[in-house]
Amino acid sequence: MSNIYISIIIGVLIGYLISKKGYYKRKEIIEKSTTITLLILVFIIGVGIGVESTSIKIEAITIIIVITILNIIIPIIIEVMKSIWRK
Amino acid sequence: MRAIHIILTLISGIVIGVLNQRIGILIQALDSILFILILQIGIEVGLKYKDIMRSIKKLKNQLHLPIITIISSIIAGIISSKILNIDTRIVLAISLGMGWYSFTGAYLTLKLNPYYGAIAFASNMLREAATIIITPILPRKFKKAGVIIGGATTMDTTLPIIVKEFGEEEMILALYHGLIITLIIPIILSTII
16 A cells, blocks of 8 residues: 555655744644544544444453453563573 | 543544444545644644754764664564464554554555554553553663553653653654654555555
């Protein structure tokens, strides 16, 4: 999805140019517009969940729990191992 | 933005989606909205360019932290796919959302289906909530684990809790970490799916 790469690069460049020009007041406007986009995105995700609600089973909850727990445990294990390694 | 706004927006979307199946056509607009969101996030990162440069100078020995975050998410994804017996690519994409639930949820809805989009959204939102709950109980020795769990959220929503628990000196690390992860997530996800 080359669109993603292009939009990141364009975005960073625009942001950099704005900061160079010192238009910091625009920062607030950009942050507010990001919030609006985010809420629109969350709303559409909600619509997607609502439309597909009949097909979402208990299996989904298991997937969510397993992935989340592992994403919490593994960083802690890595940090513990690092501290043991240093000793 | 408060979590309550996101939850209320999500619930209203779900209710409208259940009541009117035809509104599902809105999902087709996700592609353009994702493009706009990435552009806006890019602008925000560009605006913080000076802060990033300043933080890089101060973080000589800790620049590798985002790499550890990515590796730990990959390990979590691979183990999860083995446990759940689901396509590794899908589980990796959910895991590598690294807390950015709005992007990962929308991206997987668009690229796969709303089912996996909903799972990615919930899993990454829980990751953010877990950071807020777990960071205060982590021993100072393992404070970096709190930043790793926080993923992309360490530059905004979980930044105050990291600063409160580990001190001002960790603020630069959390900010740098969150920025790098935020920039990397769209690239990684578009490579996987």
